Amino acid sequence: MKTSKQTTLQVTGMTCAACANRIEKGLNKLEGVSAANVNFALEQASVTYDPGKVDVQRLEESIRKLGYDTVKESVDFQLEGMTCAACAARIEKGLNKLPGVQHATVNFAMETAHVAYAPGEVAVSDMQQKVEKLGYKAVLKQESGEPADRRAQEIRKHKLKLLISTILSLPLLWTMVSHFSFTSWIYTPEILMNPWVQMVLAAPVQFYVGWPFYSGAYKALRNGSANMDVLVALGTSAAYFFSVYQTILWASEGGSLHHGGPALYFETSAVLITLVILGKFFEALAKGRTSEAIKSLMGLQAKTARVERDGQELTIPVEDVLAGDIVLVRPGDKVPVDGVVADGLSSVDESMLTGESLPVEKQAGDAVYGATMNKNGSLKIRATKVGKDTALAQIIKVVEEAQGSKAPIQRVADAISGIFVPIVVAVAIVSFLVWYFLIIPGDFPNALEIAISILVIACPCALGLATPTSIMAGSGRAAELGILFKGGEHLEQTHKIDAIILDKTGTVTKGKPELTDVVTDEDTDEDTDAFLAIVGSAEKNSEHPLAEAIVAGIEGRGIAIPASEAFEAIPGYGIKAVVQGRSVVIGTRRLMEREGIADAESAYNAMTELEMAGKTAMLAAVDGKYAGMVAVADTVKETSAAAVKRLKAMGIQVIMITGDNERTAQAIAAQVGIEHVLAEVLPEGKAAEVKKLQEQGKHVAMVGDGINDAPALATANVGMAIGTGTDVAMEAADVTLMRGELSSIPDAIYMSRKTMSNIRQNLFWALGYNTLGIPVAAIGLLAPWVAGAAMALSSVSVVLNALRLQRVKVKSS
């Protein structure tokens, strides 16, 4: 008796189809493996094996030995306790060091961690323990919805602290006005000038409101690094404890309030903390808004559904709808789940998913999607995908993942903030010494004030926010426009594109060809109907869009199609079949030459004529002799020409690629304004063409819809899949264009360019504050509270700048 098991491994590290072949060979050689199949585009290896002879561990090992890696599971955490990008970097490092963890990324702005791991080697609780040991908390991320609550809670917490610290700081701030000559006429109550009173007022701010800075600083230092907490804790403590020292000194000398009393800095520390908390509060508010896109996507989901079960109509929660249920959708209702129209006629507004504002006509057999809006008619649909599988749920997942992912540019920010803090502390100490010993010898308070200002102004908190907030806002806005970026990386790559390869069928054209011409050879004894019956029979087995068009056209003429006995598809050439004992060959000139059908040449002239008109003509031979020709025509999408024009105006080279013949391709290309055409490219040649352009130094985007486009999509710097195309293409792509129109391509590039310039602005501002502020503070021109305000402002301005991306307008909407 033989038992066999099947498993699918996610493989990482493959760079081309050759890698996939190597792995496939390696796996197949293993004892106990009966079949291994590696899909390069999906990065998956599916293996059928005998569990008695080999186990999954062994399979993974053999993949690793070849220099690749496997990912089997991933988990998401919600993190607590991070205060700046240095914390995020530390957690990321810590997790990545754990044996069994393949890949961990931490998003500071979203406070999340994504960890890919091998389940046998490491447990989720190990990861949580590791994070805890580093001084943070990792909570397993629940299903969507939860982060918003947490954010609201965080905002409430900030609000309370802000209130306490403001109430206590205001009286201290009041005493400050008596320091300046131009405000000294303002009345200040005597009691506020009392050092003891000031100390008591400042204490809760310093130690209750400011506690997170201490604990954050402690954790960071214990792990051998430094973050913004260290700077804030150091700066404010110096001010507070120096003032305490002054107070005690003053008290021991008799405690007289004449001559103004001692120099105190209680208000400096209190106001600083208040301002930092104020900044954090605004930051939390604004960060909440960057996830607006997700929230509004989740809000699209219908709450209930009307289903027909056992002849009865029931209204049930949408979660309870099962695949296969018959769902009734009345005019004005939201479609609750994905399904196929079983009965009825209506138009449906799909703009929420595709960004396309024109309603789409639906009739029996058409697919409908959850969250879209039914307009005028009633529909009866059969549910096909529910819960996590619906298009909406998939979109939410992609957007969430994209928002949580890192753009390569962030590495720059991470590297800078990692070394920033120690350098700043050093600069502050040196400045203190220079002022105290050289510039104004013996003036301790002045030197201290300068050191505090430097510590505060140099805080790199804005730097940590610069990239992730822009990525979140940018990918969220793109999703609203019907453009799904699968990760920050692709959002970044897209702005560099300078060449675009468009697949012809289904991308430039509608991909719904129609049978237009039938030509039969004068020499055949067959009449047209008999010829078409044979052609239809042969094509019936093919899944190629051309075949579907031919079959539909023949059936439309009322011709009965007999069953065929054998069938073979020859990708890029055509098909071979046996119909009623006769051998049939249909396809290109090349196919006829390959099959040695010499008399087909007589039809070449007529064929060329059809092709010049933009039609795809296919030759058919029966029993080795040319018998006739069929031609189909595909119309270009209405928006294609305008989109090509926009791409060219953006300075991008536009190329059309197709397996179709040169003349048809040129005719179609001319209709949309493309000059550069690559025709008669075999399916496996598309990826090679992408590579050729890359070797010329181009950043290439490939846009396609079909299964045969997947390798090219994966090879290109950015692969864009037409959302109305196949799932395989979408899996292989980096960007999905939900609307299925070329006009989304310039929009995607525009969105990417906007996002990247937004990130650059943010980095510039974040770094600018620090680099300009430090020298100003060092020469003593920046009071500590001004430095605090500037720091708070820098974080807030970075987040607000990122939010501008949510209002980006594109041409096509």
Ligand SMILES: Nc1ncnc2c1ncn2[C@@H]1O[C@H](COP(=O)(O)OP(=O)(O)OP(=O)(O)O)[C@@H](O)[C@H]1O
């Ligand atoms: N089922 C079929 N029946 C007849 N001819 C076919 C069939 N499949 C392919 N061919 C022929 O082979 C050619 C190349 O097919 P291929 O699938 O590579 O490209 P395509 O679908 O025409 O164009 P694109 O690359 O833009 O999708 C077609 O133009 C057609 O002439």
Ligand SMILES: [Cu+]
């Ligand atoms: Cu800061």
Ligand SMILES: [Mg+2]
């Ligand atoms: Mg095709």
